[in-house]
Amino acid sequence: MERKQHIAIFTTASLPWMTGTAVNPLFRAAYLAKDGERKITLVIPWLSLKDQKLVYPTNTTFSSPSQQESYIRQWLEERIAFVSDFHIRFYPGKFAVDKRSILPVGDISEIIPDDEADIAVLEEPEHLTWFHHGKRWKTKFRLVIGIIHTNYLEYVKREKNGRFQAFLLKYINSWVVSIYCHKVIRLSGATQDYPNSIICNVHGVNPKFLEIGKKKYEQQHSGNQAFTKGAYYIGKMIWGKGYAELLKLLGDHQKELAGLEVDLYGSGEDSDQVKEAAEKLKLIVRVHPGRDHADSLFHDYKVFLNPSTTDVVCTTTAEALAMGKIVVCANHPSNDFFKQFPNCRIYDDGKGFVEATLKALNEEPAPLTEAQRHELSWEAATERFLSVSELKQVSDKKFDKSSSKTFASTSLNLRQNLEDTSAYFHHVALGFETTRRVFGAIPGSLYPDEEQCKELGLATPMGGGRSIKITD
Template sequence: MDRKQHIAIFTTASLPWMTGTAVNPLFRAAYLSKDGERKITLGIPWLKSKDQELVYPSNITFRYPSEQERYVRQWLEERTGSKSTFDIRFYPGKFAIDKRSILPVGDISEIIPDEEADIAVLEEPEHLTWYHHGKRWKTKFRLVIGIVHTNYLEYVRREKNGQLQAFLLKYANSWVVSIYCHRVIRLSAATQDYPNSIVCNVHGVNPRFLEIGKKKLEEQQNGQKPFKNGAYYIGKMIWSKGYKELLKLLHDHQKELSGLEVNLYGSGEDSDQVREAAKKVGEFMRVHPGQDHADPIFHDYKVFLNPSTTDVVCTTSAEALAMGKFVICADHPSNEFFKQFPNCRTYSDPKGFVDATLKALTEEPSELNDSLRHELSWEAATERFLRAAQLDQPLKKLESAPSREIFASTSFNLISNMEDASTYLHNLASGFEISRRVFGAIPGSLKPDEELSKELGLAVPSERQGSGSRT
């Protein structure tokens, strides 16, 4: 078989929504396709105009998928300095207001023809398969790799009846991920554990941040003072992103941190509440709308404060390190990757936060050497991904995987039969509107409606949605 290995990457968001699952899979597709050895397809959600208005910032909307594709490619090319060579295909999606998430509509695996279905990468596998109804991922693709981005259990615990919800969600996640994925990559140990999983940070930073860091290093080597400002934090302005913890730390330790001015940058549902809470902390707190972290207004800050423990691997912390700054963060599994960098200072209690912050304010950051700079890059992230997914092996090793008939083992057959039964049960439950609604699916998401179908060039569905898709 002389054709190229085909990797189809499915993700749960797209630009211009500046969220991790929009940006990181996009870079992954770009860097996997760079050497030309593989064919890469990125599958992203297409939303109807009313959903686009709810999700995308600055009143940006698109009439056609081709318009959004041009926007995505232009954004990427401005940051990588080269044209992208991978394919982009859209699947139908709907925005769930209660979950603040885009959820797939119908069987999204259909955007990849069967003859191209080699390897699937599910970015947020639980999210993509909670309500999946259609062909079984493991049947269509020879290898299915899940990359766990989000600490859903931590978010749910913060809601009403959070412990019970987290308990139920943990088992639901384990169920769908185990029946639909062969291998699972967890970005950090902060995520839920899964069978056949490995912990590995397979993300890098936008090359722009490494360039900023190089310029700051040149300033330092030329005897200039590269960082003239104090401390800041940037993140989506919702309480669960660490704002509550940061405001409490700054409020409780105003005396020790006297003279410190902290600037918060972000936009989100809790912006007004955060702004009011910051006023009560003191005049040394400044709250600003969200900005691109690469904007020049951030270049001169020396200390990035990030007390969040809901992130899996915080992108903004990685970006701050790439720019040569100090990062003050919690001693938490989500920050394990960053501990190898001398400019990362972790704390385990409020006193540790105060000590680390004061020390960073009086010192100059260490130089980021070539080896550590490489660790933050997407080149290194791509190498880690290929190793963790075992895709650094020749394609023939995947092709020659033995079929279940070769295995005479009773235990293997029992496990296979149990998994088949479990998959059948999920497919059955996800095939009826009533049962889907019970488990939190968006109404009418079993199959795309007429409007979504026309916009994506799909067959217009009949009035009655069926429930007997193949598994």
Template sequence: MKDRTLLSLATSEIRTDKTLSGQETPLILNHRAKQALLFTEVQPLDVTELLAYLVRQSEPFLDQIGVRKDVCDKIVGGLCRKHKNQFLLPSLSSGKSTLLDENANDELDLRIASVLQSTGHCYDGGFWTDLSKHHPSDGKRHVAIVTTASLPWMTGTAVNPLFRAAYLAKSERQNVTLLVPWLCKSEQELVYPNNLTFTSPEEQENYIRNWLEERVGFKADFKISFYPGKFSKERRSIIPAGDTSQFVPSKDADIAILEEPEHLNWYHHGKRWTDKFNHVVGVVHTNYLEYIKREKNGALQAFLVKHINNLVTRAYCHKVLRLSAATQDLPKSVICNVHGVNPKFLKIGEKVAAERELGQQAFSKGAYFLGKMVWAKGYKELIDLLAKHKNELDGFKLDVFGNGEDANEVQNTVKRLDLNLNFLKGRDHADDSLHGFHKS
């Protein structure tokens, strides 16, 4: 509609020019007239509009200094309302001006778009945008799963991403790469249980694949790559050493799943994930703020880490999935448990249901608590509650399964308080010895 209106105006200008000059140059004059009308119709952004755009683009920074998004929206809305009578869209009707939508952000977007269009500007990305991003030629996407731990460390961020890689690869609709940390031997001794160590990444990869095949019952066709990691005793976590993204070739940089995106990017100083990959999804497993609050000056540390987590997840992820509401509320996040259920657990449930139908007692062993034996996993809260209600829980017995750095302290505390807890070595949730328990 806009082109038709401009064309008629341009034709009018051509006729006028032809009458005055008598020269037959309709095509040249039509183009020039059209361009002239485009430039005169769309006014450049004024100071108020530029301020509104600056505020909106500065939302991530303002959020870090405590200015909430709703406050930013109000500022943008107020600035836009001052010039609302100038926000017209001639293109929406022929000869009539129409006010933009009431939404201030939409008004600003359309205003900026109209100015850019009038200048003929075409935006292809920033100075640092990778214009050679992955474009699948074989019809398959490529998924890179990057995590912060690896077997034989039996922790959630080692096990769940491994299962995710296996089942994504099983569908054969995408190529899958799993990136896990490689530790030097001295740090392997600190992290891996039962004195397990590996002399090469190939040796550890064989261990991982054998463990996985035993549990899923099929051979998963996906690639395992290692990046250099460093174990932090203070954080009891493995920290990436260097630019982890470089271990995925550019030709395979399509979709990235960052398991614990905040953890992976605390010290990230390489290429921005969202520049290298077409789409980046963060999966949040852990509420690190609760861990940090237990440390010296915990409140201050937690405050700083909260804002660092907000900053890195906003910068490096297109979308963030939180496994539960117990995790930190991060930018671009939704709560969604994407782990699914291991088929082995479903079979256990079917077996228990069949036993109940036959009149057998399904859960005869009472309750158990399973978790790495470190205070931060809830042992302090468990012991405090059992001590508080000791008289009410006379005769109650709880089996505790777990290994960890705080095992001696936990067990000594329980002994001192004379609580009825039976400590056993850690094991898999699907272990046969656990089937008769009520899970605690």
């Protein structure tokens, strides 16, 4: 029997952390495996107990990777209507409190055996490779596809000395992505530009939201009032997620928006400050804890207000459109994909925001067509991914065993090539604790610690980077 093409999807987060890089790669794995034509492995971070307590909500923790895998699969099964046969493997990770991010520990490319190393999909390739020390991804895999999720430059600009930090980060990102990825997919034009990259939204929405939208369509079609509530916004409650822009717009235009009531839903580090700022407005702005966007509480809202310009493709905007709501959002590259939908109302300035909001509140949303629903779905997102990735063009030749040699020997043979020399420099620089710290790596992240090795059944590092395999 001919061996199936193997796709390994590496990502930077995992459930129960409800972030885009936990949810979207999970759906991607499920839908790529749906037809059974390929072997799919989702590779996600495993955190020690103390880091789990910092990251995962509602005191949810796991004593073993198998326990977390069961949680993830149950979550997925409740949202898709088919059985998807894909594998889940874990790599050692650590939570960087200063970056609010999970970072890989050790050479995570080793999670996939050399004889299965066909295609790697790096969800957030810059994030996965900033501190990479090990086999070069392009050498290990025949095709490496990077998917750019996050507008890191926009977030960094908002920090102290942000302009300078963003300048440095831009070049570091370009460097690591170019030496480790063959292809780069940018979800929207809101991301950093990369040479030879393509802009394509390869994300869909959780099928639950499309089901909610269908029920709303049936209500509208039967002449019933489908939407009985006004305007709301949902998102992680930090200023950078659109709350600063929204409260400023509401504050600057309180007169024109007199009588408007807005509900904000979210949890995060800035919750208290957001609540305090909302209470100072003359408008009625209620602040609530975060909830699942699919909760029945949200079904009857008619208008979703989202002025955020830090997102790349806002998941909650896509979900609101799928539920049949009107969305009011900024004229920004992150929203280009949504402009094709009649319920997406774009504004350029404060005056436009007021006009779009008042008009939306006084109109009924246009029912989604089947074609529009499909465009928002993961089926369509998977079709777009397969098209732009050109996976069918990957050679069917057997994996060259010589490419499994150590990175250093490969690099030394190709040092005349500028890219290989650059990659070799990155490899060497990230092999020392001192330079890793200069780059911003977590201390002690060159190799996984003994506890994580034991939990994951990995080799235990020894002096000089050698390792021994743990036996049962």
